[in-house]
Amino acid sequence: MDLDGKVRLLADSARFDLCGSCFGQPSRKSNPQGGWIYPVSLPDGRVVKVLKILLSNDCVHDCFYCANRAGSPFRRTSLKAEELVALFLRLWQKGLVKGLFLSSAVSRDPTWTMNEMLKTVEMLRKKFHFRGYIHLKILPEATRDYIEEAVRLATRVSVNLEAPSPHYLSAIAPQKSFSRIMGLFSLLSDLRRKGLCAPAGITTQFVVGGSTEKDREILGTAFLLYRKFCLARVYYSAFQPVWGTPFSGRPAVSSWREVRLYQVDYLLRRYQFSLDEIYFSEDGNLPLDQDPKTLWALRHPEFFPVEVNKASLGDLLKVPGIGPLSARRIVEARKKGKIADISSLKKMGIRVKKALPFLLIDGKKPCDSGRKQLFLFC
Ligand code: SF4
Known part of the structure; x- marks a missing residue:
């Protein structure tokens, strides 16, 4: 296979890994070399274009959901570190990418694979002085030396946990060890405490609905990871059957399940909600027909209406249609004077259609005519 063919295949094989992508399914674009370029959100809010690629798609493991598993009927290939570096530099020098997302199947053995991935990153950093974004996947079997080197060189590292407990992990990836991950x-969090860490932190990913796990269990484990190991992000990837795998006959999981998990993830990380406040259906999953914040509001009428001119930041964050940025804008605006009408809320980015049923403005219940009179009270 020529180099372009290898790149096309390995970039396509990397599409199942969502770690580091923008919310939900990333909008990827192909590049002239046949690879894929993805937008990635950085912790400082910037979005950069990265080349996302595997070093190899020739795996010795047999995860039941994965296209790259041993024995699947897909074409196999690997790149050498030198080939990957040359490819990346070409794209970077043309201004097509600003960063690299490098992952790999476990090819030959974990030591060989980790070694080649680190060689790639080391060459970029030390020989070609590339200072930009590098997201590096760490294989669970990597030794401490390799892990230390990875966090020294990469901007962000990730290890995929895939499932919320040992039981669920063994049902989808029998060779992976939950306790090892x-x-x-x-x-990684010990190293971080000692000051040795990738600056953009650690991320992980769950395959949602790969087994019979419930959303409550996924979120419980996700928040243990946030709390105990200070993970920067958890990504949720709705299971999609892949032809040629043992799970090819299973139904795809609704992307709405993924969306609801992300919404709760945001509520817990950025809206001061706790997991106890999240409503789950009796089966332990999030209802798909209503967003979790609106559900909480509808189930807590005693909390509303909230007075925009007096409510704390935490209380404003509980109102559907008000996000962390717009809540802070309300608090800032109040320092200059009363908020008197709906048009002021609109200017602050509040989704008034969602928020108005839960608000008072200066003691009165507002209603939005939706046309010219934006400051009616009813
Ligand atoms: S370790 Fe499992 S998930 Fe990763 S590439 Fe191999 S088979 Fe796929």
Whole structure:
């Protein structure tokens, strides 16, 4: 296979890994070399274009959901570190990408694969002085030396946990060890405490609906990871059957399940909600027909209406249609005077259609005519 063919295949094989992508399914674009370029959100809010690629799609493991598993009928290939570096530099020098997302199947053995991935990153950093964004996947079997080197060189690292408990993980990826991966998170957070860490932190990913796990269990484990190991982000990837895998006959999981998990993830990380406040259906999953914040509001009439001119930041964050940025804008605006009408709320970015049923403005219940009179009270 020529180099362009290898790049096309390995970039396509990387599409199942969502770690580091923008919310939900990333909008990827192809590049002239046949690879894929993805937008990635950085912790400082910037979005940069990265080349997302695998070093190899030739895996010795047999995860039941994965296209790259041993024995699947897809074409196999690997790149050498030198080839990957040359490809990346070409794209970077043309201004097509600003960063690299490098992952890999476990090819030959974990030591060989990790070694080649680190060689790639080391060449970029030390020989070609590339200072931009590099997201590097760490294989669960990596030794401590490799892990230390990875966090020294990469901007962000990730280890995919895939499932919320040992039981669920063994049902979808029998060769992966839940305790080993948790041990890796523990080591990464120890290194972080000692000042040795990738600046954009650690991320992970769950395959949602790969087994019979419930949303409550996924979110419970996700928030243990946030709390205990200070993960920067958890990504949720709705299971999609892949032809040629043992799970090819299973139904795809609704992307709405993924969306609801992300919404709760945001509520817990950025809206001061706790997991106890999240409403789950009796089966332990999030209802798909209503967003979790509106559901909480509808189930807590005693909390509303909230007075925009007096409510704390935490209370404003509980109102549907008000996000962290617009809540802060309300608090700032109040320092200059009363908020008197709906048009002021609109200017602050509040989704008034959602928020108005839960608000008072200066003691009165507002209603939006939706046309010219934006400051009616009813
Ligand atoms: S370790 Fe499992 S998930 Fe990763 S590439 Fe191999 S088979 Fe796929």
